[in-house]
Amino acid sequence: MHALFNQFRERLHPPYTKKTYITLAITLLIIIIVPVVVIFSRQQTNRSSYAASLVPTEVASSETGVAIGRQLFPPQAALVANGAPSVPGEKHGLGLLDSPLHHSHMVPANPSETGTTNPNVQGASITNLPGSIDLSQYAPAVGNQGGINSCVAWSEDYYLRGWYAKRDGYYPAGGNYNTGSFEPMYTYSQVVGGQNAGTTFDQHVNIMETQGVDTRADYTQGDYDYIDLPTSAEKANASNYKISSWQYLPSSTSTQPTQTQLSIETALASGNPVSMGLPVYQNFYDANATNYYIDVPPPGSTWIGNHAVTAFKYDQNGVWVVNQWGTGWGLNGWAELSWNFINTLGWNPVEIVPVTPGNITVPPTPNISSTPTPVTATPTLFPTPTIYISPTPTATPAPDDGIAPVVTITSPLNGTLVKRNSKQTVTFTATDDTAIVVNLSINGSVTSTCQATTASSYQCSWTTNGKVGASYTLKVSATDAAQHTSSQSVSVKSAK
Helix, strand or coil: CHHHHHHHHHHHCCCCCHHHHHHHHHHHHHHHHHHHHHHHHHHHHHHHHHHHCCCCCCCCECCCCCECCCCCCCCHHHHCCCECCCCCCCCCCCCECCECCECCCCCCCCCCCCCCCCHHHCCCCHHHCCCCEECHHHCCCECECCCCCCHHHHHHHHHHHHHHHHHHCCCCCCCHHHCCCECHHHHHHHHHCCCCCCECHHHHHHHHHHCCCCECCCCCCCCCCCCCCCCHHHHHHHCCCCEEEEEECCCCCCCCCCHHHHHHHHHHHCCCCEEEEEEECHHHHCCECCECEECCCCCCCCCCEEEEEEEEEEECCEEEEECCECCCCCECCEEEEEHHHHHHHCEEEEEEEECCCCCCCCCCCCCCCCCCCCCCCCCCCCCCCCCCCCCCCCCCCCCCCCCCCEEEEEECCCCCEEECCCEEEEEEEEECCCCEEEEEEECCEEEEECEECCCCEEEEEEECCCCCCCEEEEEEEEEECCCCEEEEEEEEEEEC
């Protein structure tokens, strides 16, 4: 029986020689190793091609944007949280569109346009410019564009125009968080025609050149209303704050791979901050207080959209820019873009020349220090704002300034669709120089006294009914101690 079993097994599995086993082993190794080598070679080729397209002006940095082996020199303005806070979980707006007057990575083809190339760049070189320039001492406090695609307006109206006003001694106070400066919605609302849409740099500076730009304190529509246009009174006030000219600066090309860097360094060294465009990838979007040095994203990164920021400082590592996503982004609203990032991905740098109001005497331009002051690259996190409820006015008569509170609903926007039979939140700001009481009414019925989240920011909760297509008018009212009341309303509709 055992012999019969062996014969049967040999018929199914005939015996192999040692040579046969070696041949099989070699064949298997070839089948496994060759595809792995091919895949690895392709990956290396892709990485080499990607790296070859970059300008080799920097030492290695990590893909997450944290500087490796370098000391960072943040502007003093970036070391303290100053300005509008970020809203946790808020989707940040973007909004930069390329302009026919200046294509990305190309010098403008038509210098006869209002926007022309910078004559100061001619004959300049990176080697004969100061190693570091910092103009951030006059930068306005950090703003927050919310979910509106108004980045260009914030960069040009709020930051650039505000910087010159602060430098020259006529910086306007007021506005949300009392951070002053000029109102982005003044130009944005005139460009977008009631849509939450992207814009170009030249669309805004052309309005500032012909009309000027209103102050945030005077512009009652607030930072997020792109539907209501400026009033005749607001346009009259804006005429005090025009610009005389503006210009696109040359960007890098294949034959001039460091042109964007040269343009920005030359402008800042001449005492002029610049707006600039960039594509947003995840390493920029996620910048935070421990990860604020941003390099070229790794191959395969997903492009999120185009964005405008404002450059106030450069040094050997790159350019320090301030964003308008609140103080919770980057290092208190600031980040440094590597020179690799600037020369490879930066585009459309713009500078402006303001018109100083007639009643203002411009002081001499201060000397600009070109020596950076080292500071630790480890940022200090700012404390979480204290939550409090505004006190109820007492019967004691309060001083009457004759001015009602300023109310701005930041969410939801007018025309938003909300989910039926669900809890909703209304967020808004209300400012006054005395204590105020705020409340929310839904279709004319007061629902609650709202909770404060910071000194001038509030939120209220309400619940939709189960009906699809139901309309709701949300009205926020604020009353100060002298019983002056103001309000703002938006309309929303329930969906499935």
